[in-house]
Amino acid sequence: MTVITYSRFSGINVQEENLMNMLFGKDSQYNALITPIANESEPLMIYFGLTLAQIINVYEKEQIVKVNVWLQLRWYDYQMRWNPDRFGHLESIRVPPEKVWTPDLVLFNNADGNYDVSYRANAVISSEGKILWIPIAIFKLTCTINVEYFPFDQQTCELRFGSSGLSASQVRFGWYATENSMELSDYVTSGTWTLLSAPAEIRIVKSPDPPYDSRTEMVFFMIIQRRPLFYTINLIVPTMMISLLTVTLFCLPSDAAEKMALCTSILVALVFFMLLISRILPSTSLSIPLISKYLMFTFIMNLLTVCLSVLSLYLNHHRVLMHTPVPYWARIVFLHTLPTCLFLHKPHDFHSVDKRREPLINSPLILRKIKTRKKKLPREMNYLIEQFLERSNDIKYISQKIAANTEEMQIFNDWKYISLVIDRIQLFVFLIVTFIGTVGLFVQIPKLFESQRDAI
Template identity: 45%
Template sequence: MSKLSLSILPPLFLLFIAAVSFVFASDDEERLMMDVFKGYNSLILPLRNDSQPIIVRMTLQLVLLINVDEKDQIMHTNVWLTLKWKDFQMAWSPVNYGGIKEIRVSPDKVWLPDIVLFNNADGNYEVSFMSNVIVDYRGNMLWVPPAIYKSSCIIDVEYFPFDEQVCHLIFGSWTYNENEIKMEFAQADSMDLSEYAKSVSSIWDVIDAPASLVNRRSRIEYQLRIRRKTLFYTVVLIIPTVLMAFLSMAVFFLPTDSGEKMTLGCSSTLRGRRVGRGGLERDRVQD
C-alpha cells in the first residue's frame, strides 16, 4: 500500500464515524418526536392538576421605538416576547434518546398561551414571525417570537416641547382566566432595554420601562416612559420665536412717520410663520 493511501485513511475514518453518529442522532431525534407527540393534543391546556393554573413567565424586550403618532395617539414599537411555561406531556429521559436534552418544534404542534396585547390600536394581535418553540427534556417550553405592535397611548402636550409621556403595553391571555393561566415575570419586573437601538432621527428618549402585575396576576402592564428631545425645538422654534417677539416690540419704538415701521412689522410676521412651519415640517417627517 502506498504512502498516499495510508495518509488518507485517517480522514476517511473520521468522516465515516461522523456520518454514522449523524445517522444515529437523526434516528434518536425522530424516535423522540414520535414518542412525545403520540397522543398529544395541542388544543388541551397542559394541566397536571386542575387546581393549579399554568404559570406563564414573560419578558418584553424593546428593540426599537419606531414612532409615536401624537395626532392619532398611537405608539409603534418593535419588540421581542419571551414566554416560558411547563408542559408535563413534553418531558422525556435523555438516556433513552441518545442523550438528547433539547428539541425545537413548530409552534402549531404544541399548546401555546394565547398572550395578546390588549390595548392594540390596529386590530393585529399576532406576532410578526411564528418562531420555533424550544423544549427541554424536563418539559420546559421557551418561545421567543418577534412582534411589531401599534398600541394606544394618551399623549398630553401641555408642556410641549418639554413634555414626558407614559405609554402602556398591557398583555394577558385572551381566553383563559386567572384560575387557568397565571402571569409572572421571567426576570426583572421591567421591560428589557438591553437590545434597544436608539434612533438618531427619533424625537423621543426612553427614560424607564417599569412593569406590574394587574388583575390578580392574569395580566402584565408595561409602562414605557419617554421624553421629547428638546434641542431641535429650542433651536428652531423657541429661540427664533423669542427673537421675533422682541423685533415685533421694537416696531413701537420707531417713529410714527418712519417708513421702516411697516417693513419691520411685515418682516417679523413672515419670519414667525416660517419658524412655525419649520417645526411642523419636523413633526410631519417623524410621522
C-alpha cells in the same frame, strides 16, 4: 447538553425520529389546542418577560407609539417530558410553535389591529417538559400624548398583555428574568426620545359583569422624555427671535409708514409657526401646549403694536390735529412728566417769543410823529415816507403769516412728540412683558435642566 432542530426537510437519526413520533406522532394523544393543565384546580403558570429592542417612532398626531420588542415566554407542559437516556441523551429540541400549545397573548392597547407577532421563532422544549418561546414583534400601541410642555414633554406609555380567552383561574403570569422591570440589555438608543425608566407590574382585573371572572395582565411601562434640541433650534429660537424683532418697530420714526409693513410681516410669521405646531401636535382640547400659549401671547402683543402704530401714524398725519392745540392735561402728561421717566429730552417750547422783536412801524405814535413832521420835510423826503408806510402794511402781513405758521408748526411738533412718547412706552412695556412671558414659559417646565440619559 445536546440540542437538535426538528424540520420535515432535514434528516434525523433514529433516536430523534422516535422522540418526535412519541411526542407528535399518530400514536400520541397530544393536542396543541388544549391548554396543558395537569390539575384543573391549579392555574397554568406562564413566566413572561419583555425585552425592548427599539422605540421606532412616536406619532404624536395619531397618539401611537411603534416599538420593536422580544416576548420571553416559559411554561411547563407535562406532556412534553421524556427520558434523555432512551433517546441518545437528547435534553432539548426545537420545534415550530404550531406543533405545541402556545399562550394566546394579545396586546390589549393595540393600535393597528395586528395582534400576531412578526416572527414566530422555534420553541425550545427541554426533557423536563419546560418550553421556552421567544418571538419577535413590532407593535403599534395607543398612548395618550400630553403636549402641555412640548417640546420638553415626558410621556408614559403602557404595553398591556394578557390572555384573550383564559381567566386568572386558568392562567397566571410570573416574572421571566427581570422582576418588576422590562429587559433593556439589547435596547438601541433613540435619537428623538430618552428612555428614563421601564417598570412593570402584574394586575388582576376583575370583570364587573357575571360570572365575575378575573384575568391576569402583564403591564409594561415606558417612561420616555423628548430630546428637545431639534425643536429648540428650529422652533423655539426662531419664535423668540421673531418676538424680539418687534422691538425694532419702536426704533423707527413715529411717522414712518414702514412700521405697518413690518408689523404685518411679523404677524404672518407667527401665524406660520402656529400652523406648523398644529400640524405636529394632536388635536386635543385636554391641554394647551406652552409653546402655543407663548405664540398666542406674542401674537396678541403684536396686534396691540399694530393698533398703537396706527394711532402713532394718525397723530402724525391727520390734518385736523395740526390745527388743534394739545389739551392741557396731555401737555402735562406727555410733554412734561413722561419724557423724564422715559429718558427722553423735553421738547423745545416755541411759545415764549420775545414780543419786543415784533415790528412797531405801524404804531399810532410813530404815525402821528411822521404826519406832524411831514410838512417840514422836503418833497422828495415826503414821497419816500409815503412809500415806506405803504410797504409797512406788507411787512405786517408777512409777519402775521410767519407767526401763524410758527404756531401751526409748534402744534404739529407737539403731536409728533406725543407719538414718540407713545412709542417709547410701547418699547418698555413690550420688553418687560416679553421678558416675563419668556421666563414664565421656561419656569413652568418641570425638570428642564436635568441631564437626559437613557435608563440603560
